[in-house]
Amino acid sequence: MHPYQDPTRPVGERVEDLLARMTPEEKAGQLFHSMLMMNPDGTPVTATDGSMLPLTTPELIADRGLTHFNLLGTHGAREMARWHNAIQEMAASTRLGIPVSLSTDPRHAFTDNVGTSFGSGAFSAWPEALGLAAVGDPELVFRFADTVRREYLSVGFRTALHPQIDLASEPRWSRQSGTFGSDAKLTAELVEAYVRGLQGDRLGTESVAAMVKHFPGGGPQKDGEDPHFPHGKEQVYPGGLRELHLEPFKAAIAAGCSQMMPYYGQPVGTDWEEVGFGFNKGVVTGLLREELGFTGVVCTDWGLLTDAVIFGEAHEARAWGVEHLSVAERAAKALDAGVDQFGGEQCPEVIVELMASGRIPEARVDDSVRRLLREKFLLGLFDERRYVDPDEAAETVGRADFTAAGAAAQRRSLTVLTDGPLPLTGRPRLYVENVDPAVAAAYGEVVADPAGADFAVLRLRTPYEERPNLFESLFHSGSLAFPAEELDRILGLLAAVPTVVCVNLERPAVLPEIAERAAALIADYGASDDALLDVAFGRASAEGRLPFELPRSMTAVEASRPDVPNDTADPVFPHGHGLAL
Template identity: 65%
Template sequence: MNTPVYRDAAQPVEHRVEDLLARMTVSEKAGLLFQTMITMNADGTLVDDPAQAPTATARRMITDLGMNHFNLLGGGGPRQMALWHNHLQELAAQTRLGIPVTLSSDPRHSFTDNPGTAIMSGAFSQWPETLGLAALNDSELVRRYADTVRREYLAVGIRLALHPQIDLATEPRWSRIVGTFGEDAELTSRLVGAYIEGLRGPGDGLGADSVSAMVKHFPGGGPQKDGEDPHFDYGREQVYPAGHFDYHLRPFRAALAAGATQMMPYYGMPVGTPYDEVGFGFNKGIITGLLREELGFDGIVCTDWGLVSDAEVLGQTMPARAWGVEHLSPLERAAMILDAGGDQFGGEHAPELVVELVESGRIPESRVDTSVRRLLAEKFRLGLFDERRYVDPDAAEEIVGSAELRTLGDAAQRRSLTLLKNGEPASGKASEPARPQGSTPQSAGALLPLSGRPRVYVAGVQPEAAARYADVVTDPAAADLAILRLDTPFEPRTGGFEAFFHAGRLDFAPERLREILSLLESVPTVVAIHLERPAVIPEIAERAGALLASYGASDAALLDVLFGHARPEGRLPFQLPRSMAEVAQGHPDLPQESSSPLYPFGHGLRYSPTASAADPLPGPAESSPQTDRTDP
């Protein structure tokens, strides 16, 4: 029997695509157009109990619905993830045409715990959030980070990154800022190219050793009205009162220049622009007119999750994010997305909708074929039909979370820490260093780096971690100094999925602020605040002995920096406003709007050389970051 052209690795991708397309039924084509969530059992087996599956079981979606694109929620040990992936591919291989699975993932290398936007690192190496990479403004580090993601994803069979997120953080209250590169279009544009190159790996285009990048959220999801997020109906409006729509496009132009092959439009709908006031995933002017025709993109467009159907999420019913077209039926919404130029429905498992659209004549089969060609071509280029269909569980255990990759992530955590204040600045006001290089003189009466073994009171820091560096006391009155870790304030929302989105005010509630200031006034205090958004902290900044920003860093990373065993190298990737009034009066689409921020974009102090920086670490020394690339 002759080998089908689509199974012959020696054939050009275009020939393989056309051969396979000609063999597919409408139902099989429809299955390719859907990508949704999937989970695994801890032992690496498939979840066969419908009650434990977030949507439907893998067996039903692959065997009955013809689907072969899935977004993995959660995970397990590297060996178990590799085994599970192979079980998934074995199941797909048993279907009529044996089309392999493309497995995708949200970010899973940092500290974020929002299951709708990212996954905690678990077995993977742990790095600062994307904001922390932006704070370092180091393209080579971003490339090295993305290369690490590539190596660890490849080891367990993940071939599509549902990132990078290159929205611009111009509305300080928006809950998705932590996943961005900050508010500056130039900085984000510079780093996104390195990110895509690192995921792509060796070679000029996608290959068997690549992880594809789904860049999001076109055409920029930052300028949300009142900072609310369009996962929810009250945040559906995206506004441009300063007329900066094109400013938010600039990073996407850079991503396309870097060879991005997939794009995800956001949920929001543009208000007060020349475009229709419907969600971007439904918006023909945005997808076909702007992305495809004006910018020349012929890759895959996948909607954000859940535009067509209502769904149960964490025990709550989430309405479809069909903003501006809520009145349409799921069938009509699906038709509108295809007509707009979309290729794939994210977070959905309803191929029967596409089958009905084709069989009823509402959508020509040739339109479906256009999207199927794009999706199949990506699978072929990634080697999924050939040598990359299965992974080695032994290699997964060696690669994922290896000492080399953990060392790289740990070093990046330390470097990304941003010193905002160190005693009183000699000039009496925060200096404004230029990007990308430069050094700010050390402040007069600097508190950091710490030396010796002081008596320390800690809050928000594990006492066991601090005990390696200092004598920990339980009463601030008995301490030489205090170390206080804080998170960016937010307004708690209702339970379930919504609770994971930290939105609303950026200042501390009065009672909590009094507690913090009481500590700061009783003992010299080092404050380290995790900035997932630009916090409003003028009173804290005034009274703190030293103030640092973190974007995802362990206690050990912070303490190494405080005691001079590592240096803070970060610079703010956004302004810190002085007041909530200033935030509320701002333009959501305008960057660096304040003329007198508490700390400006690009601010970051440096340590002067001290003897303490040469002291031996209170634990095993870290190896230097490696730049050599080693493929699994």
């Protein structure tokens, strides 16, 4: 037994012993946090046509020495646990047997953007982070994060690529559903509870490491476009509120968050260098490390170094401000900036060459590898926590009490904007759209024609603009107003029958006409049909308050300042609005 394999020795001693045994190639492999897929039966992917991921699992683990992976796709609990154990066995058979750290995007809500998160599937279903913010209860957020921790642990996830604590300050930005809304103070309170629920008081064998994102706050996007794409790369602060966006990150650091992810955005018009935050030394080293005192792992957002094919479409690397640099030069600049790891990349040979040429000293790579290895030791991955029990996973994921807690949180998060005839009583005749008729039948007589209904129940989603390529189409961006033809159809229904309208707010919808003419208006942030109907019929209480304001017009949105929360003129509903029901 080597010292690093001895669980009785101090973590620092084990890290230094292992680091001293590693080749440059093995060190370089630690600096990449890439993606994996699994077969439906829980076996690793050992053949690929290159359409989604270019390399197989054995090639990444055995040949390239990677040990940090983000699992894509939705799967059964038992199958995920089996797959996790299989890739850990692959890693154990390598020269040094360094275990895999498995991560995931959020998996506990209703999202349909696989570029940022996954639907709950087998896991317990809760409202999106916006819904947790609508309730505004740190204890609820702690219980949610603790549930996530227990379900993740059972299948082998040891790093959560969340929470996302950007402020929702630009109404058009597509990533708001993953945030805690526009209030910096509330976000700071909730992230503290979230990190504590995932990690505990300190990182240990029962923890899931929290990778907080997107430093230093990704909300102030010019025109609300997202920096996954070239036309959305600029991040601006016309209101001068840069410091406000840092407040949640200060709270996350104080809570002990283990990891931090800088965003893609390229700051414009500030005293920061005009390069993406993952390349920005003033932000990563100067602000995050030196000023704020963060000592954990810094992992870039996905795809900063190399161009990629996503869903069969070519996408350039998100090397904003350094597009002219080679892949090796980009990697060197990011390491110089202070990052430890490259998300979504798998080119360790680039780091080996940088060390061999002297452009990046091996000692600099050692600094990052120490942080990454230390976390593996603290999480118990070298010892008792390397493998999981598939039977236990099947019993834990989606457990009845977890599912019930998520369902209760859905109901609490619903936000009643206007109440009109609510709560409904008796068994009225119901006409429903975008509601499961079988669910509605438990509350009233479902009819096929609004003319024969006492009430209609209509579920809507926040409007968005279609975008030209498949990947970008998942990021709902652009106008927040309903197109004229769709609005006319909706208003026609509202005129025909008293209608309870529920709008899923992944962004702040522009809906003044609907608010005026609906019999009642409710906002949801991820809730089942029965959760909505329970509230509408008074069987459950809605506690939600708007986590951002709802603008009156797109003209008001376009005139607002991207870094200033709740900055639109004369909103239909202000931030914090909500009626008790």
